[in-house]
Amino acid sequence: MITVALDAMGGDRGVAATVEGAAKLSREEVDIRVLLVGDVPQMSRVLAELRYDPTRLVLVDAEGYVRMHDKPRDALDANPKCSVLEAARLVQRGEAQALVSSGHTGAAILAAADCFPMMPGIRRAALASVYPTEARHGPKGDPFALILDIGATLAVGPADLVGFALMGSAYSEVISEIRAPKVALLSNGTEPTKGTPAIVDAHRRLLGGPLNFVGNVEGLDIPRGIVDVIVCDGFLGNVVLKMLEGVSEVFMEIAREASSRSLQWRIGLSMLGGGLKELRRLTDFNVYGGAPLLGFEEVVIKAHGRSSPRAIRNALKVAAKAVRGDLIGRIRDGVAALHLDQEAS
């Protein structure tokens, strides 16, 4: 049985979505137990309306939570018993093996940094996101790729990029079950000399290393999905990922608007059927549950603030899968193989 601590407060859809997601999971999975951390009276009220397996759901009390507009450092310092810190401490004390939060992203990163040691050899954390692509790489299901960092570390050195590459590759192997994932650096050209000094140096270090490093990719290659793991600094990754979300939203808005304006459009859209679904899938990545926060000695999954119950359930399953697949151990082995620990010390 794997136990996951879920910060049940603070998502945009509130406690209702997180509790419902956990309740859903309790009915279908036999080997995951969820500690719901938050306001117990609130959580109980939601739970009273739902079907769930009480042997796999435990309520743990916390006092308040970090709101989306709070300054995360100030909020955590002002309220050391808030839900995300209490959930992280359950993992720290060994009462749970993974942390999942759909609350404030910055607060989740700081709570992890407060409660968990960094992996030896890793100096900076990275938040990773799965996004849909055109080409099929994984062993099953829809095609997708992983991009990291998407916002945990804005400024990086070459060793940080190498660390991100390593962590992304391990995550892709354990969670997406891709053998020897193709890893690339995001740059302004495919030649090894292209990019910032940190990218050029990281490129050199990754060549001939143990990862399946295929070189640099350009912006063009992001939606194409020609690699499994794309590595960049958190500033670039944040802009890129939000732009993909923006393209998706614009696409859906135009389709919706046009379809409401015209019967002919509605008929046309319905005739497109599966083809349109494929286009839609490409521009919709709210289906993916959680973004792993990598670099700590514990498994941390950040679910999107707007997560639905289904997305929460997926994030909990991903967290359990990471524990089962020993994601942390794999990254630790990778660090040793790359000799990152000597460099970083």
Add this chain to the structure above:
Amino acid sequence: MITVALDAMGGDRGVAATVEGAAKLSREEVDIRVLLVGDVPQMSRVLAELRYDPTRLVLVDAEGYVRMHDKPRDALDANPKCSVLEAARLVQRGEAQALVSSGHTGAAILAAADCFPMMPGIRRAALASVYPTEARHGPKGDPFALILDIGATLAVGPADLVGFALMGSAYSEVISEIRAPKVALLSNGTEPTKGTPAIVDAHRRLLGGPLNFVGNVEGLDIPRGIVDVIVCDGFLGNVVLKMLEGVSEVFMEIAREASSRSLQWRIGLSMLGGGLKELRRLTDFNVYGGAPLLGFEEVVIKAHGRSSPRAIRNALKVAAKAVRGDLIGRIRDGVAALHLDQEAS
């Protein structure tokens, strides 16, 4: 009469596309003369097959050109009489008022740097690109926005970003005829504290300045078109623009493939008519002729390497419009108003 020097060699479609574009323009515009710079025998052969106005087309000889895979600095040094340098020198000597090239981008930037002084107060050049958006801002035609830098200057300081903002705003006013264009910095959050130190500092300098500066925008806002001018460093801009191109290509491929597979799809697509055209337009920006290279004392337009004759003709018209609208003078006035010249000296 405005005279434009056109580097007629080196685009992916070769001399045929550039000469045809110039020939087209000669028949329709009365106040633009084009100096076609390149291999005269080759250009003559193309011209012999076309209708054109010989009073508005002049052939100027050059020896060879920079190929797409050449290292631009080496190629220019090895061949000082190549087409892009000869074309730039025509502008330098006052025989033409603007330079247009569809050849190697790096070579065009270096040729400009070799032949033209930088604008006072501007330390780094920026390449800008117009791209289609959802929202309508310009006075007429399809909605679009300008993004710069997209690759001329990879690493920037705050004064460079302020300079890019100024140049992009002036270009948007003169060419797109937008009054007081909305200018924004691209960052990982809208708050003034978000972004790299250079962005945070540039934000502070732009606030309360003479431009219509609206703050930071995020990746989400790029396709939405909520501002007219988006400012970023050349590394980020390059990745972002190529990603927009990639999304476009993936979209078109899927539509093409599905439509070839199924009659129902073909009928569905044809019923969508104008709505589909709108979606397509949003993901297709090869319609826009040229990317201005800003920061020099002369007008320079870089046409896309894959430019069609129509795109070449558009780039020539944009160059002439920039001269007529005194783009350079407007930027010079803007520099004075922002006191960038003191800072930079």
